[in-house]
Amino acid sequence: MDIAVFCASSLGNDVRYVDAAKQLGSFLGASEIGLVYGDAKVGLMGVIADAVLEAGGKVYGVIPKSLKDREVAHPNLTELFVVADMHERKAKMASLADAFVALPGGAGTMEEIFEVWTWGQLGHHSKPCALYNVHGFYDRLLSMIETMTDTGFLKPDYAEMLITVDNPKDLIHRFKTYVAPAQKWSS
Numbered sequence: 458m459d460i461a462v463f464c465a466s467s468l469g470n471d472v473r474y475v476d477a478a479k480q481l482g483s484f485l486g487a488s489e490i491g492l493v494y495g496d497a498k499v500g501l502m503g504v505i506a507d508a509v510l511e512a513g514g515k516v517y518g519v520i521p522k523s524l525k526d527r528e529v530a531h532p533n534l535t536e537l538f539v540v541a542d543m544h545e546r547k548a549k550m551a552s553l554a555d556a557f558v559a560l561p562g563g564a565g566t567m568e569e570i571f572e573v574w575t576w577g578q579l580g581h582h583s584k585p586c587a588l589y590n591v592h593g594f595y596d597r598l599l600s601m602i603e604t605m606t607d608t609g610f611l612k613p614d615y616a617e618m619l620i621t622v623d624n625p626k627d628l629i630h631r632f633k634t635y636v637a638p639a640q641k642w643s644s
């Protein structure tokens with residue numbers, strides 16, 4: 458199994474998020490679960506990649522040429538894919554991954570997880586998507602998703618597609634037991 462992880466290219470201001478990225482990365486590496494990620498050597502992205510590698514795991518990076526040229530790329534990956542732009546990056550990551558999870562991050566992290574979640578709703582894939590809700594990071598977003606459902610803008614089945622966990626063991630268990638909804642998007 459290879460999991461795409463979306464997360465911040467910064468460390469944030471709470472060491473608990475760094476610790477969670479290290480813990481998840483170590484777990485993935487020790488469990489022989491590959492990491493697919495955006496290839497940065499900085500921030501939580503670098504932290505999780507380093508942890509997977511230190512635990513003997515495989516890490517696949519996907520980076521747009523413009524970012525590689527700025528020397529942001531991680532130098533020690535199992536395999537590096539250099540792509541033309543961010544759109545191609547997301548498509549490549551989606552093709553390599555069996556599941557998707559968002560650790561704490563900013564606008565880019567939200568955009569990435571929401572896009573693959575939407576692709577799942579549209580039936581473009583049947584892969585699980587998750588929010589890694591470290592120390593309640595996603596609580597307010599989950600409240601908004603509940604509001605979207607309550608007001609009729611998001612079907613309950615689609616809201617339930619988005620797995621919410623806060624530890625590696627539960628994440629992998631939920632990924633392995635995930636069943637996509639039978640009904641795909643309709644208006």
